[in-house]
Amino acid sequence: MRLHTPGVTPSSLPWRVGAPAGAVALLLAAAACGGGGDAETAGQGSLTIWSDPERAEVLEPFAAEFGEANGVEVKVEALPADDLQGDFVTAHGAGSGPDIVVGAHDWIGNLVQNGAIDPVRLPEGAEAGYDPAAIDAVTYQDQVYGVPYAMESLLLLRNTELAPDAPATMEELVETGKALQEDGKAKEALALQVGQTGDPFHLQPLYTSAGGYLFGTDDDGDPDPSDLGVGTDASVEAMERIAGLGEKGEGVLKRSIDADNAPSLFEGGDVPYYVTGPWALAGAEDAGIDYAVSPVPGFEGAGQAAPFLGVQAFFVAAGGENKVLAEEFVVNGVGAPELASALYEADPRPPALIEVSETYQESDPDLAAMREAAEQAVPMPVIPEMSAVWDPFGKAQAAVIGGEDPASAVAAAEKAVSEQIG
Amino acid sequence: MATEKTPPPLPGGGLAPRGSLAGHLVKAVLLALSAGVAAWAAWPLYETRNWAGLGLVAAVTGVVWWVYLSKRRVPAKYLLPGVLLLIAFQVVPVVYTVAASATNHGDGHRGTKEEAIARIEASSVTRTADGREFTLTIAAEGGSPSGELVFLLTDEDGAVYAGDAEGLTPLPGARTGPTGRVLGADGYTPLTAAQANGRGAEVAELAVPAGDGAGIRAQGLSAAYEGRAARAYDAGCDCITDSATGAVYTADDEHGVFATEDGERLSQGWRVGVGADNYARLAADPGIASAFFSILGWNTVFAAGTTLGVFVLGLAVALALHTPDRLRGGTLYRLLLVLPYAMPAFAMMLLWRDMFNADFGLVNRLLGTDVDWLGGAGTARAVALTVNIWLGFPYMFLICTGALQAIPRELVQAARLDGAGAWQAFRQVTLPLLMVAVAPVLIATFAFNFNNFNAIWLTTKGGPFPSDSPTAGYTDLLITYTYRLAFGGQGAEYGYAAAVSVLIFLIVTLISFTGLRKSASLEEVNR
Numbered sequence A: 001m002r003l004h005t006p007g008v009t010p011s012s013l014p015w016r017v018g019a020p021a022g023a024v025a026l027l028l029a030a031a032a033c034g035g036g037g038d039a040e041t042a043g044q045g046s047l048t049i050w051s052d053p054e055r056a057e058v059l060e061p062f063a064a065e066f067g068e069a070n071g072v073e074v075k076v077e078a079l080p081a082d083d084l085q086g087d088f089v090t091a092h093g094a095g096s097g098p099d100i101v102v103g104a105h106d107w108i109g110n111l112v113q114n115g116a117i118d119p120v121r122l123p124e125g126a127e128a129g130y131d132p133a134a135i136d137a138v139t140y141q142d143q144v145y146g147v148p149y150a151m152e153s154l155l156l157l158r159n160t161e162l163a164p165d166a167p168a169t170m171e172e173l174v175e176t177g178k179a180l181q182e183d184g185k186a187k188e189a190l191a192l193q194v195g196q197t198g199d200p201f202h203l204q205p206l207y208t209s210a211g212g213y214l215f216g217t218d219d220d221g222d223p224d225p226s227d228l229g230v231g232t233d234a235s236v237e238a239m240e241r242i243a244g245l246g247e248k249g250e251g252v253l254k255r256s257i258d259a260d261n262a263p264s265l266f267e268g269g270d271v272p273y274y275v276t277g278p279w280a281l282a283g284a285e286d287a288g289i290d291y292a293v294s295p296v297p298g299f300e301g302a303g304q305a306a307p308f309l310g311v312q313a314f315f316v317a318a319g320g321e322n323k324v325l326a327e328e329f330v331v332n333g334v335g336a337p338e339l340a341s342a343l344y345e346a347d348p349r350p351p352a353l354i355e356v357s358e359t360y361q362e363s364d365p366d367l368a369a370m371r372e373a374a375e376q377a378v379p380m381p382v383i384p385e386m387s388a389v390w391d392p393f394g395k396a397q398a399a400v401i402g403g404e405d406p407a408s409a410v411a412a413a414e415k416a417v418s419e420q421i422g
Numbered sequence B: 001m002a003t004e005k006t007p008p009p010l011p012g013g014g015l016a017p018r019g020s021l022a023g024h025l026v027k028a029v030l031l032a033l034s035a036g037v038a039a040w041a042a043w044p045l046y047e048t049r050n051w052a053g054l055g056l057v058a059a060v061t062g063v064v065w066w067v068y069l070s071k072r073r074v075p076a077k078y079l080l081p082g083v084l085l086l087i088a089f090q091v092v093p094v095v096y097t098v099a100a101s102a103t104n105h106g107d108g109h110r111g112t113k114e115e116a117i118a119r120i121e122a123s124s125v126t127r128t129a130d131g132r133e134f135t136l137t138i139a140a141e142g143g144s145p146s147g148e149l150v151f152l153l154t155d156e157d158g159a160v161y162a163g164d165a166e167g168l169t170p171l172p173g174a175r176t177g178p179t180g181r182v183l184g185a186d187g188y189t190p191l192t193a194a195q196a197n198g199r200g201a202e203v204a205e206l207a208v209p210a211g212d213g214a215g216i217r218a219q220g221l222s223a224a225y226e227g228r229a230a231r232a233y234d235a236g237c238d239c240i241t242d243s244a245t246g247a248v249y250t251a252d253d254e255h256g257v258f259a260t261e262d263g264e265r266l267s268q269g270w271r272v273g274v275g276a277d278n279y280a281r282l283a284a285d286p287g288i289a290s291a292f293f294s295i296l297g298w299n300t301v302f303a304a305g306t307t308l309g310v311f312v313l314g315l316a317v318a319l320a321l322h323t324p325d326r327l328r329g330g331t332l333y334r335l336l337l338v339l340p341y342a343m344p345a346f347a348m349m350l351l352w353r354d355m356f357n358a359d360f361g362l363v364n365r366l367l368g369t370d371v372d373w374l375g376g377a378g379t380a381r382a383v384a385l386t387v388n389i390w391l392g393f394p395y396m397f398l399i400c401t402g403a404l405q406a407i408p409r410e411l412v413q414a415a416r417l418d419g420a421g422a423w424q425a426f427r428q429v430t431l432p433l434l435m436v437a438v439a440p441v442l443i444a445t446f447a448f449n450f451n452n453f454n455a456i457w458l459t460t461k462g463g464p465f466p467s468d469s470p471t472a473g474y475t476d477l478l479i480t481y482t483y484r485l486a487f488g489g490q491g492a493e494y495g496y497a498a499a500v501s502v503l504i505f506l507i508v509t510l511i512s513f514t515g516l517r518k519s520a521s522l523e524e525v526n527r
Helices: A015-042 A053-070 A081-094 A105-113 A132-138 A170-182 A200-209 A233-243 A261-267 A278-286 A323-333 A337-346 A354-363 A365-375 A384-401 A406-421 B021-047 B051-069 B074-100 B113-123 B193-198 B200-205 B277-284 B286-321 B330-342 B345-355 B362-367 B377-406 B409-417 B422-450 B453-457 B478-487 B494-526
Strands: A046-051 A073-078 A100-104 A147-153 A155-159 A215-217 A223-228 A273-276 A291-294 A308-317 B125-127 B133-141 B149-154 B160-164 B167-170 B182-184 B188-190 B215-219 B223-229 B231-234 B239-242 B248-252 B257-259
Touching: A046 A053, A046 A081, A046 A323, A053 A073, A053 A323, A053 A337, A081 A100, A081 A105, A100 A105, A100 A323, A105 A132, A105 A308, A105 A384, A132 A147, A132 A308, A147 A337, A147 A365, A155 A278, A155 A365, A200 A233, A200 A273, A200 A384, A223 A384, A223 A406, A233 A384, A233 A406, A261 A273, A261 A278, A273 A278, A278 A291, A291 A365, A308 A323, A323 B193, A323 B200, A323 B215, A337 A354, A354 A365, A384 A406, B021 B051, B051 B074, B074 B494, B113 B125, B113 B231, B133 B182, B133 B215, B149 B182, B149 B188, B149 B215, B182 B188, B193 B200, B277 B286, B277 B494, B286 B330, B286 B377, B286 B422, B286 B478, B330 B377, B345 B362, B345 B377, B345 B453, B377 B422, B377 B453, B409 B422, B422 B494, B453 B478, B478 B494
Parallel strands: A046 A073, A046 A100
Antiparallel strands: A100 A308, A147 A308, A155 A273, A155 A291, A215 A223, B125 B223, B133 B149, B133 B188, B133 B223, B149 B160, B160 B167, B215 B223, B231 B239, B239 B248, B248 B257
16 A cells, blocks of 8 residues: 655645545555455566666567566566656555566665665676676675666766867866857856756766765775765865856856756757766757767866766565566576667667677767766765755755855755754 | 424435436446445455455445435435545545654655564575575476475586485486586476466575575576575564674664664664654754744745735636626637646646746846846745746636626626725625635635645745755745655655644644634625
8 A cells, every 4th residue: 555645745636636536546546455466376477577668668578588488477567767766665565566676776775774675696707797886886785786787977968069179177168168158159158957956966076076075985885874075174175166167156057057958958059068967868969969978077186077876777676476587587687688788779878788888889989988987987875874965965056056155055964964864 | 383294305315215217227336336346345355364454344335335225314325425535535644644643654664573674684695705606497396396395406517406495415317408407307397487486485485504504595597596694583682693793783662673782773674653753853853943933934925925816816807807798809818817727737837937047037038137036035935926826816717707707796786876986896895795705715725825835846946045054945835844854864754754744734724724714704794
């Protein structure tokens, strides 16, 4: 049964349609209860995979093939990507979840604390076939919790018509960008989504280059929740440097640029540089922009810009009815180069399998550049405490970019994060 | 007065048994449907041995049949559906929320203690240092696939073993395939994938002893590894011991976690009752104490401002179109006016948000201004109100149009004949009559907008935020503020969120109750 918290869960339903919707909900609830009746027969051999719609389409033929080879039925269900993690945890609690879920590695901390996934043991030989950073990302508390298939990190997309050369530093980027702006060739120098509430994910390369960090690392190499980097002197200095690019500084970082208008700025040819991820390449291609990919540059004379590395992986549900099949599919099916190739062709993010990555690298210059950008990336922290950072720290960043004092904004964020972590 | 009178026939008697054939049929179908729904709901409840749930289904169905099969109990026939729906969708959620507010339910504390223990043990199985790996065939002993479960294992050197709960026994005569995987052996029946999956629980259970506490476990259908569970639960001390580090995690049933003496916790916890802890936390939070009243103030202004705004605007437009003479293109005006109401509100809100963008927004371009609409406290509040009023006034326009048409024109004409001006006639005659119909709607509008999560979340997200407080923004309503509080931290904290909901529920109840009493007195005046 889904657990609702009336009054807190945002509902898009106006109150006027509450009653009819309620009647439908009653029927659905009854249907959900009724679903339990299939459990025993399902145990004989049917596997359910949850994934976002884009990947579901690619998985379909492989799932069918796996099903045929093993004499079982495999269902791939597409769910909205935004709610996938929450839906999975809720369904797990209700005992009606899938056997396999496809998602990002930074879910692991939350999924483990909710007992929703089990570790997988890749054969030792197989583990060596994956990019070490990908394996590192899916490892939590000394266990590998998912089988990775793709990696993504922020990169710098540039319009080669406006900016033919990749900038080596942020200063160089600002100089070229502002010159183009003054010549009237570009509306903005840089599209980096900040929005009214900030975006620590997209600012991470600049923040790390300027010397900031979010969590330190413990002896195992895992992020250490007791060592919070937000609020340290280094973080204030980093934010001061970012403020220099903000609305009261160079004016290349703006709160008015957000997730919605950043892509259209680049696709419209209005901006020479765009800090984004592999997911934006298709849009730029469709818009007919001549683009090139390079790593996000750092500040001059400062550290390397280290964006977050996100790893897409397959997880085995702890509460699944068909764990034997799920483990088999994840360990042997997902490891097949054919699936990784198909997933890459559907959505070009660097494959986690080294073999596949190298095959495509020759024919696809973007991939080589994406891999180069990913080399500097550091896996996004898996620990559940990370979720306490996004919102307050994002707002501090938005305030700093808007021209507020970095020290007090960072201190307020630190206080809010510490209170949440407890 | 003493004469016995038969009560007048109540409406709806047509559905009683003496009614028409169609009535009989409808009734029979509906009752059969209720029995069908009951059977549908009962089966899974029976399967999970949920006797309380089963009893409830039986009781509700019994009451439905008892009421509708009788010729009497006519009032109950009308009341029952509404009462059942009221209980299901109003009372139960409220009771559930109150109950949830007394638990620590949320991420990390969702399941039972047994589930937490199972997951802690399962997650602690690691490959032994020089762990062997095997190619696996899951098989059953004897000639039938339902025999005792056995792992047929081929090690790296090609040696074949049969492994069961007793340990490994060499199996020299097995037939193996090109990868070394066992295809068949005398005395064993290899299981198909579906068969092995059907016995998944047994497969997961089986750890073939490999000495020194290690076991050979299956990983899928075709591989096995030698591993050891580092953590084990001991019911005697109600604790979990980590054999690798020697740490002892004792169960803390008050907080639903396993923790060592120096406070190190295992991440998997379970759900426990915490009494009034969530409310105490709410009261003790220094952020809430300082932010609560300023947010409550703006929240009230937002709800009252929206209500007033949509009413004044809606009424003004309704009056303008409510002329005795037929207005040319009146239908077109009405259609255009209802448009904002007919469009999906969430899309409109996002659109408005983009129109108020400081650098790329339509508003600044049209006006030729350079206002940071969403970045300033006052302007952001004005934007939130404007958008919400724009979205809400067509509804009030419809209500007012209907109410105006119900007021006889003669009344206003009479007032005008008696020498009242247009304003006076409106103020003294039309408005009071209008208020009788509209006041309850205004109260509902107020209560709805008091909790209008979307209107804020999709436009300003509660922002802008003062640089010294990232938790309480200038346009935050109580509902958006507390949503961030309950879900912004380490995942979802349903228990805490429920406590906050109960608080907001009380505030809105109080406001609505006062408002409804006021509107009742309004009706008295006009009687």
